[in-house]
Amino acid sequence: MQSVHIVSAYDEELKYLSKRIAAMGGHAERMVEQAVTALVNADPGLAQKVIRDDTVLDEGQREIDDKAIIIIAKRQPMAADLREIVGTIRISADLERVGDLAKNVAKRVVAVTDGRQPTSLFRGLEALSNLALTQLKEVLDVYASRSVEKIGFVRDRDDQIDAMYTSLFRELLTYMMEDPRNITPCTHLLFCAKNIERIGDHATNIAETIYYIVTGDQLPAERPKGDKTDKISLSETQPVK
Amino acid sequence: MADLDAEQKGTAQTMAARLWDSRWLLAAGIVAVLAVYALAGISAYVVLASLLLLLAAAILPATGARQSTGSGAAIEAIGLQRLSGEYLAAAVADPLIIFDRAATIVHANAAAFAAFGGIAPGMSLSLKFRAPEMQTLLDGVLSGDVASDVVDYMEKLPVERAYRVSVSSVGHATDLYVLVFKDQSETRRIDRMRADFIANASHELRTPLASIAGFIETLRGPARNDAAARDQFLQIMQSQTGRMARLIDDLLSLSRLEMKPYLKPGTEVNLRQTVDSVIDSLGPLASENAVAIERHYADGPLHVPGDRDELFQVFENLLENACKYGQSGGRVVVSIAHSDAGSEPGIDVTIRDFGPGIPEEHIPRITERFYRVDVETSRTQKGTGLGLSIVKHILTRHNARLSIKSEVGNGAAFSVHLPTH
Numbered sequence A: 001m002q003s004v005h006i007v008s009a010y011d012e013e014l015k016y017l018s019k020r021i022a023a024m025g026g027h028a029e030r031m032v033e034q035a036v037t038a039l040v041n042a043d044p045g046l047a048q049k050v051i052r053d054d055t056v057l058d059e060g061q062r063e064i065d066d067k068a069i070i071i072i073a074k075r076q077p078m079a080a081d082l083r084e085i086v087g088t089i090r091i092s093a094d095l096e097r098v099g100d101l102a103k104n105v106a107k108r109v110v111a112v113t114d115g116r117q118p119t120s121l122f123r124g125l126e127a128l129s130n131l132a133l134t135q136l137k138e139v140l141d142v143y144a145s146r147s148v149e150k151i152g153f154v155r156d157r158d159d160q161i162d163a164m165y166t167s168l169f170r171e172l173l174t175y176m177m178e179d180p181r182n183i184t185p186c187t188h189l190l191f192c193a194k195n196i197e198r199i200g201d202h203a204t205n206i207a208e209t210i211y212y213i214v215t216g217d218q219l220p221a222e223r224p225k226g227d228k229t230d231k232i233s234l235s236e237t238q239p240v241k
Numbered sequence B: 001m002a003d004l005d006a007e008q009k010g011t012a013q014t015m016a017a018r019l020w021d022s023r024w025l026l027a028a029g030i031v032a033v034l035a036v037y038a039l040a041g042i043s044a045y046v047v048l049a050s051l052l053l054l055l056a057a058a059i060l061p062a063t064g065a066r067q068s069t070g071s072g073a074a075i076e077a078i079g080l081q082r083l084s085g086e087y088l089a090a091a092v093a094d095p096l097i098i099f100d101r102a103a104t105i106v107h108a109n110a111a112a113f114a115a116f117g118g119i120a121p122g123m124s125l126s127l128k129f130r131a132p133e134m135q136t137l138l139d140g141v142l143s144g145d146v147a148s149d150v151v152d153y154m155e156k157l158p159v160e161r162a163y164r165v166s167v168s169s170v171g172h173a174t175d176l177y178v179l180v181f182k183d184q185s186e187t188r189r190i191d192r193m194r195a196d197f198i199a200n201a202s203h204e205l206r207t208p209l210a211s212i213a214g215f216i217e218t219l220r221g222p223a224r225n226d227a228a229a230r231d232q233f234l235q236i237m238q239s240q241t242g243r244m245a246r247l248i249d250d251l252l253s254l255s256r257l258e259m260k261p262y263l264k265p266g267t268e269v270n271l272r273q274t275v276d277s278v279i280d281s282l283g284p285l286a287s288e289n290a291v292a293i294e295r296h297y298a299d300g301p302l303h304v305p306g307d308r309d310e311l312f313q314v315f316e317n318l319l320e321n322a323c324k325y326g327q328s329g330g331r332v333v334v335s336i337a338h339s340d341a342g343s344e345p346g347i348d349v350t351i352r353d354f355g356p357g358i359p360e361e362h363i364p365r366i367t368e369r370f371y372r373v374d375v376e377t378s379r380t381q382k383g384t385g386l387g388l389s390i391v392k393h394i395l396t397r398h399n400a401r402l403s404i405k406s407e408v409g410n411g412a413a414f415s416v417h418l419p420t421h
């Protein structure tokens, strides 16, 4: 699949880049997970941890940028290698944004938990974040396995995330209209939901980058949207074979 | 080709030579098993079994590797090395992964394949296990800072799992390392289950309890001498207690499912027979609601891997919903069909009703616990709002998908896609 390089130090450098991406990915996944847990369990301590952890991703992105630029300057890579390196820069930028969004959710924990909100809202947020996290996890798994032929799942799940977000949005609006005292906490929840939905978008971006790295093509455009009927699929796992 | 007589005579010597040839390998293997044992606390049985297997692999004539007798010793030692390594790994019941200096997977046993989908030899371990604690663990042992290490590792998706992971180098200067995952999910889940159960139960039982308390008060006060009211109130109280009992049953069954997120492998389910018995068992409900059930089954055998009781529960919940909420449509169509959509061939079981349908904005949400589109209807139908979350749980375990299609006014179709692989 990949051309054999004469310089093995070069290979080491490329390997190092992908290892750093994986580490950033793992970190981002953990931050999102903990931010939502902090929100659902009203745990300001955990939220503080998430906020502190964000610097790791900032540093990761800076390091990857620097390393990638040095490699490009020193090795003057072609075709597949160049795609790999440029792709790495793009993915690390997306992961850094995921971290920012998780941090933003964590920052709202205190404001949301001041007044107790209906549990169904939190269940909805949890379900939304499970979808977004599954998207991120499976996309990063494809980065590891390079089996881009399975990457079609991102489009479906992207639709599911949108549908879930829309539904939550409506529910939040109803609560706000019911009682003006709900407006402040529900606005925070609304932003949390929006952030999580955007985390899903970044995962989709990463999927597109991976597809480009491996094939040199753009991920096939979205298939036409379903008409009135809606569809969700619950399987959080893609069947493994 | 090979001389049979000579071979029979030589068996004893070959055996001894084979054992001697593989002495380092054997020693390394035993050390590795013991190390793993010490680190992860695998049951003594597994260790014993793997040692026995290792010995057996060394002693028994390897019938497969038998092409030449001249340079046999060296070739057989190599064959043996590969074989015994795999046997050893296979004999360990926990997921086990052997990797090299570059963190590349060299071998993973069946348990590892089952637990972590999408791993393959040649793949980078640090790209797959991205959690910060796993990265630290791998970095530590690969940099040579520590010879072995243990860490607690949590996975949240697709199902929550907790492992105690131990890593150590194999033998001396083999440049190989072994990673063993000891499943701790059970203990952790018991704690979680307790907390969840109490939270859910206390929240959901409050309403029926409050209403019962209210009726008791009325019965002891204003309605003390009103026989007609008393009868009516007692009836309501009875249905409320019934609801509470069902709620507890459902919560327990959900908790039990969360306790064992894996399916025991190897069992086949006959969908035709299972769906038929679901339809039979819901016959009374259907006729009570004046709903006719139609069947459209594909020809030929309709089998999928899975757990019969659990799939029964899935179809029971879906059909029950169709009869309850789709009552006004007067009929429900149950169909089983082969589907080869996409990369995963499977069987679709679809339960379609012709009732009021489900508004678009609720569809993504109705599998959440206690989510009801219309609280009043669900209450009059004695629903607890847990049916579909149980369905979702079971299907996740089966690697299956549920898709819900509905148009307001035109009924709803719940489709279960079960992979056949």
Ligand SMILES: Nc1ncnc2c1ncn2[C@@H]1O[C@H](COP(=O)(O)OP(=O)(O)OP(=O)(O)O)[C@@H](O)[C@H]1O
Pocket: B250, B317, B321, B322, B325, B326, B353, B355, B356, B357, B358, B366, B367, B371, B372, B373, B374, B378, B382, B383, B384, B385, B386, B387, B388, B389, B412
């Ligand atoms: N076929 C259907 N048509 C219309 N609405 C449905 C249908 N199936 C489910 N629903 C809606 O989804 C909600 C959740 O269903 P679910 O089976 O989880 O709970 P339930 O039926 O209320 O309780 P339980 O099944 O635990 O007794 C229902 O309350 C109902 O509003």
Ligand SMILES: [Mg+2]
Pocket: B317, B320, B321, B383, B387, B388
């Ligand atoms: Mg139901």
